[in-house]
Amino acid sequence: MKFAKQLEADTENLPEELRQHLIRYKYLKKAISKIVDEMDRRGISASLLSEWLRKSNQHDQNDEDDSLKIQYFFVGEPPDIRTCIRVTYLEDDPRIKQLLSPAKTPGIPLDEQASPLEYRYSKNDTDYFSLSSPPRTDNLNEAASEMKITGRRRSSSSSSKLAKTLLELSINSKQGATTTVSTVKETEETEEIQIIPRQKTLVIELEQDDEFFQMLMRELNQVTSVQQEAKAKFEKDVNNLENRLQALVSEPKKKKSDMYAWRELFRIYMDAQVFQGAHEMDRALRTSQKSRKQMEWFTSELVRTNLIKKISGKESKRAYEQFLALNAELINIRQFQAMNQLAMVKILKKHDKRSGLTASSTFPDLASTDAVFNTKLAKMLYASVTEKLVTVVPQPDDYSCPICMSIAWRPIRLVCGHIFCVRCLIKQQRKRMNNCPVCRHTDAVRLAGADQLDVELQNTITKFFPKEIKEKRKENEREQAIEDVQAMTGRVYSPEQLQRMENQRECAIM
Incomplete structure (x- = not known):
């Protein structure tokens, strides 16, 4: 079963007010397709990107050639973040053409195939390009003629167009310019000049990738807002139930039978260990599925011991129903948090697999997703139940x-x-x-x-x-x-x- 269908099936039991705010996996998956289409149109190879990014991240010691480095990174602060690919290379390295050159498709005219990147601006000896509208063919011809005239000169520090760079690399590769040193003879002087290839930096701004992560950030912000609202409502309900239980246990002695029923109920509840184990080796917070099973055991144990019938007063019965609703609410919050976390992990993996990029390793830290999906929220809410409700009716021990x-x-x-x-x-x-x-x-x-x-x-x-x-x-x-x-x-x-x-x-x- 595909994850999108699995996500729908696993969240059917969630209330509508939570289910409608789940991360929209299908919606984000379509945005990934736009990223891939954009890269394909511009001739960027996802497989090659993935291979070189993996080598850069692992700092492969066996690869002695470090003349080409590729880095995928985020700029800005959440929620306004942008993605870029930074390529550091020697100006005569033919692999840049391999990375960015359009794939030749039989039957399609050259001018209709994937076009070079569009130059945007230069800053700190770094050229910035984007995957926007392609340049016209006549501009490429002008760039080619200019490169033939000045092919033996040192190119300027700022490339006005990526087409110049690609054509220069093409000329150098034909001449066998894979070495780090070349010689040029001056017309007026007999002195031989050595030219060392300069290290250059190319930054590509990915517009569709930016849109994808801005969409994901909006989804995460919405999840955070819903969780905070659910937290405030849960705490309010706990306080209301606490006041109701305190009123019940403060009744005259002739009505103390309900107090003993509640004491036994809380004892069974703590034995059920619905959300957290009682032993040191079992202190991790339980999954929502495990919590539901433990809650079912708790209610079945109440029926077996005939304890529900001992809760006789109307207020006491209402408090019992509210207590069950609180536990169901906490299980839903836990499931909502877990399913959103799983959806985010899955969509980032899908993004990396199809685009060749490496967002899974950097985006969670940038977006502080630990704060969104941290289990401390569920633990804190469960602690409010045990500290405020269970202790209202103390145990003899x-x-x-x-x-x-x-x-x-x-x-x-x-x-x-x-x-x-x-x-x-x-x-x-x-x-x-x-x-x-x-x-x-x-x-x-x-x-x-x-x-x-x-x-x-x-x-x-x-x-x-x-x-x-x-x-x-x-x-x-x-x-x-x-x-x-x-x-x-x-x-x-x-x-x-x-x-x-x-x-x-x-x-x-x-």
Whole structure:
């Protein structure tokens, strides 16, 4: 399947407001045909250009002949850029004629075949030509007669017409002028003068090539504008959903069931790793195809666990639908960015293949396409989801005690900054384990007291984890009861006995 059709097929699922702003691959492909036609009309060989440009770029060490150098480059600043071919050569080098001479087509009159380039101006000992209207035949004849008269003289530093240069090269090649030194005898003096061929520079301005890259720059500017609009809309939607979720979790305790449903939903969402892996070896941003598959797994897991039905409130259901829409929106932005990047790479390769030029190696840096297609945009938007939405409903693991791994009810903040539940610190003090269990700070546990209770953290835990607090209180009461029994009876239960008592807590009948 050709890329143009593949591009249409792969972007069918994109919304219309994004799909209509994709880089128009077919439109640019037609512009490449105009470049090729222009070069063919002027007799520029694409295959020869490609070969010499490749040698110039690779700095071939095996090629000792560096008298001819060709460079393709951009001038100007985006979006107003132009393309040029610069040829540095010795004035008696016949290969210039090979590069620029028209191809002879049987059955077509010579004057109707590809014409020489048109001289535009000279600057800094450099002659500038363009691929515009061809010169008339009578002008070429005048140039030929003039070159026959002055063929042995040193030509001027500025060639007024490329025709002169081509005819001069033709004469020199017939005389075997491939050496770097030639001799001329003066009529009035017997002294022999050595003439060293001068190095000259020829710059060709490619008009259709200019038009192609100006079109491509307009396409890229439009893509950038659409991405910025999508980014602003996405951030606004995230803020709206954040406010809605905060209102939901701040409802009275009798409506806390939705909060626990959202907590489980976010836990499954983070496990799905829709846009980015959780492990160090899998931190790269996922492709849009992979993200869609992970999103499908996420929604199927919600159905399997019957979690959607637990989201009962109207506002909560609206928030759930908005959350799914946000993820779909982010996947679309990611796909829009990736498909545009692929389209740009493909069209530049097509341009280089057909024209023989080397835009693929220089244009991306000039146009700063990394800023347009950088994955930082998608990563930043995904970070806003995880930081602003997922954290609205905190997970118990974020407030657990490092010792018992359950909720840190009545949290005590040690002098080193680590937090433990009060029950675990009491046990540590009884066992005379005076240092912090995490960082080994000296006497951090021994000096802990009621004045180190983190009231603000306790209020947060009370607000978001009422069920966990209730379970923690029951656990503390049970442990206290066992300790009281052991103190009264003098009997000490082994860890195995305590584990059996834990397993038999629930009634087997009820």
